[in-house]
Amino acid sequence: MNYxxxxxxxxxxxxxxxxxxxxQLKKFQRVFRWTYTHSKFHRSLYEAxxxxxxxxxxxxxxxxxxxxxxxxxxxxQRKDPFPYGDALCVxxxxxxxxxxxxxxxxxxxxxxxxxQDWEWWAECWAYILWAQGYRPSDRVFLPFGYNVxxxxxxxxxxxEKIGCEVVPGGVLDTKAxxxxxxxxxxxxxxxxxxxxxxxxxxxxxKMGIDPAQLTVNKITCAGECGASIPSTKRRLEDAWGxxxxxxxxxxxxxxxxxxxxxxxxxxxxxxxxxxxEIIDTETGQLIEExxxxxxxxxxxxxxxxxxxxRFDSKDVIxxxxxxxxxGRSFRVxxxxxxGRADDITKVKGVLLAPSAxxxxxxxxxxxxDEYEVxxxxxxxSETIRLRVEILPEAQDQxxxxxxELEDQxxxxxxxxxxxxxxxxxxxxxxxTKAKRFKDLRHKKTE
Amino acid sequence: MNATIDMESLTLNIQRARRAVxxxxxxxxxxxxxxxxxERILASLKMIEINVCDIAGSGFASEQxx
Numbered sequence: 001m002n003y004x005x006x007x008x009x010x011x012x013x014x015x016x017x018x019x020x021x022x023x024q025l026k027k028f029q030r031v032f033r034w035t036y037t038h039s040k041f042h043r044s045l046y047e048a049x050x051x052x053x054x055x056x057x058x059x060x061x062x063x064x065x066x067x068x069x070x071x072x073x074x075x076x077q078r079k080d081p082f083p084y085g086d087a088l089c090v091x092x093x094x095x096x097x098x099x100x101x102x103x104x105x106x107x108x109x110x111x112x113x114x115x116q117d118w119e120w121w122a123e124c125w126a127y128i129l130w131a132q133g134y135r136p137s138d139r140v141f142l143p144f145g146y147n148v149x150x151x152x153x154x155x156x157x158x159x160e161k162i163g164c165e166v167v168p169g170g171v172l173d174t175k176a177x178x179x180x181x182x183x184x185x186x187x188x189x190x191x192x193x194x195x196x197x198x199x200x201x202x203x204x205x206k207m208g209i210d211p212a213q214l215t216v217n218k219i220t221c222a223g224e225c226g227a228s229i230p231s232t233k234r235r236l237e238d239a240w241g242x243x244x245x246x247x248x249x250x251x252x253x254x255x256x257x258x259x260x261x262x263x264x265x266x267x268x269x270x271x272x273x274x275x276x277e278i279i280d281t282e283t284g285q286l287i288e289e290x291x292x293x294x295x296x297x298x299x300x301x302x303x304x305x306x307x308x309x310r311f312d313s314k315d316v317i318x319x320x321x322x323x324x325x326x327g328r329s330f331r332v333x334x335x336x337x338x339g340r341a342d343d344i345t346k347v348k349g350v351l352l353a354p355s356a357x358x359x360x361x362x363x364x365x366x367x368x369d370e371y372e373v374x375x376x377x378x379x380x381s382e383t384i385r386l387r388v389e390i391l392p393e394a395q396d397q398x399x400x401x402x403x404e405l406e407d408q409x410x411x412x413x414x415x416x417x418x419x420x421x422x423x424x425x426x427x428x429x430x431x432t433k434a435k436r437f438k439d440l441r442h443k444k445t446e
Numbered sequence: 447m448n449a450t451i452d453m454e455s456l457t458l459n460i461q462r463a464r465r466a467v468x469x470x471x472x473x474x475x476x477x478x479x480x481x482x483x484x485e486r487i488l489a490s491l492k493m494i495e496i497n498v499c500d501i502a503g504s505g506f507a508s509e510q511x512x
Contacts, residue, residue: 009497011451023501116489123493273496302496 006261006326008130012272013328020329021059024275027301029056032065035307038089041076042068042309062275063286067297067312070101073109073252084112090305099150101251102433111150111251112305118157120302121150121254125158127270128258131326132245133218134188136163141186141216143169143177143199145431150251152190155220164188178203178211185215193226193236194434197369200239212241222247223433225355228259228267228336231363248315248337253308254300257333262326266334275299276333277310278317281341290321290334295341314341316353345439347375348382350414354437357386360408366394366401370427370436377441386417389424453502460499464491 007013015023033053035042046052049066056062076085081092088095096115100108113121134140140159144152146168159166167184169177178199181189191199196219203209219242221227227236227246236244248267249255256274257267269276278287278294287294296315300308316339320332339353346352354373361371368389376383388405390398402419409417467487474480 011453011501012497015501019501027500114489115486116492119489119493120496123496272501302492 003135006131007328008127009272013127013330015272015329017329020271024271024301025059025062028062028275028299029053031299031301031303031307031309032056034089034304035309039087039307041072041086042307062310063277065310067310068308069312070109070252071106074107077110083110084306087306088112089307090114095305098148099153099251100148102149109252114305117304118154120304121154122157122161124249124255124270124273125154126161127273128247128255129155129158129162129164129220131258131260131268131328132220133243133261134159134162134164138164138188139167139184139186140164140188140190141167141169141177141181141184143172143174143189143191143195146170151223154255155190155222159188174199174202175207178207178209178214181214181216182209187215188218188220189216189240189242190220190222192223192430192433193221193232194224194369194430196221196236197232197239198429198431200236201369211239214240216240216242218243218245220245220247222249225337225339226358228338229355229359229362231359231361235362235369246336250313252306253298253311253313254303256298256300257336259336260324260326260328262324264320264322264324264326264332266320266324266332267336268324268328268330268332271330273301275301276317276331278319288319290319293318293338296337315339316341316344343437345375347384348415352384352413352415356413357409358436360405360412361386361388364401364404364408366391366397367405368424368427370429372427373437375437375439375441382441384415384417385420387420387422387427389427390421391424453498456498457502460491460494464488464495467491 036046036053045066049064051064073087076087077083079085081088094114095112097113097118099111099113102108142152142156146153156166156168167180167186169180172180200211203211219236219240221244226232227244233244245259246267247255247259248257257269259267275298277297279297280287280294293316296313296317298308298311298313315337317333317337320334324332339355344351344353357371357373361367362369368391370389372387374385376385390401394401398421402421405419409415467484471481471484471488474484
């Protein structure tokens with residue numbers, strides 16, 4: 001087998017645009033028919049909209065298909081067929097694995113998968129890992145808790161499928177994981193940016209180990225936007241001395257995008273497996289041109305047990321203007337997922353994306369990796385409190401750092417902040433998805 | 447399309463494999479070790495169909511998601 005082949009699928013990943021669109025239309029028709037025929041929940045939604053499989057002839061017809069939101073899935077679940085409810089498209093005894101969403105935005109959504117679905121998850125991840133240079137010679141360490149969250153489960157199986165040697169670092173604590181990486185000379189790793197930064201800090205400060213001197217040469221990140229935020233990516237690269245790759249996916253969608261080895265500043269959408277539509281949040285119109293942000297509506301073409309058809313993910317993305325030099329024809333979303341429609345909020349009349357704050361904080365030398373943002377309201381006045389940590393070796397530059405932070409924040413976000421510079425280690429650490437942004441305004445009105 | 451990849455032969459062999467494994471599954475009706483392993487092979491075959499048959503020639507692998 002030729003391991004120099006740069007593409008997991010040399011046919012689909014380089015398919016010319018017209019052929020790719022034709023394939024997408026056929027695959028949408030197929031999954032729509034499957035969903036219409038097998039899911040009571042979806043069928044009633046489509047019948048109410050007056051649309052049936054015979055009506056899907058063009059991409060314009062696809063836009064008529066109603067979108068599904070996470071809250072709708074929450075409403076139908078915990079009922080028969082228990083616990084998935086009426087969106088289940090296969091007999092219950094064909095479900096081979098249960099997962100659930102993390103619950104970051106509310107009650108978790110359950111996700112049933114058949115064995116074929118699980119093969120499909122691993123297949124989508126195989127596209128990701130192959131593009132990022134994973135090969136059978138790699139020893140891949142997975143420092144995550146193997147549990148009900150999908151997290152890196154499929155990454156594990158995809159690495160096995162590719163032929164890598166996988167080391168599951170499940171119940172080990174952070175120090176034991178670092179020692180295992182050192183002991184086995186692992187060459188690759190997967191994790192959330194938050195955890196990987198914390199892991200590097202533990203190695204340096206508590207174990208006297210420089211993670212950049214370990215043998216890890218590539219890391220795949222997921223679960224947060226961080227690896228597509230340039231300053232966070234640089235910190236991870238510096239900490240680990242490794243290539244840092246981003247990937248975006250979700251439990252109820254699948255692994256839909258990946259950064260390739262050319263690192264074009266964004267993520268390829270796997271357009272053979274998914275249809276991504278970017279929708280203008282104000283007008284509801286489709287955005288095709290590069291550079292305009294909107295929310296993602298996505299379809300997974302090959303998902304069987306609980307389909308994902310025109311799912312309103314609320315991820316904010318935009319198309320890149322240039323094709324990627326890697327030769328893939330799959331389009332690129334510039335800068336990865338730049339936020340969630342839920343998180344991008346107006347403060348003092350200005351749109352604020354938490355990722356912009358992260359880009360500033362992690363771009364300033366002397367500040368630690370952690371930060372916390374609290375938006376609050378007193379009377380008619382809105383405030384943003386930003387807490388950051390100063391590193392011990394930068395204590396004597398505190399005044400300069402504060403001034404630089406204020407300037408950069410004003411420049412990048414057009415807002416003023418109440419800054420609090422704390423000692424290193426005083427802010428919370430996270431092992432899974434971090435919750436650094438708190439908006440207390442809505443809590444007070446609830 | 448990549449000239450060095452024979453999509454037609456790939457597709458033909460995938461179809462042959464599917465027929466063979468579906469027959470295995472049928473024959474294993476009272477033989478769990480055969481039937482369940484055949485089921486798993488069919489799931490893997492589906493992944494090859496997604497990668498190859500959906501785009502090969504004018505044929506679309508299957509009208510079914512499974």
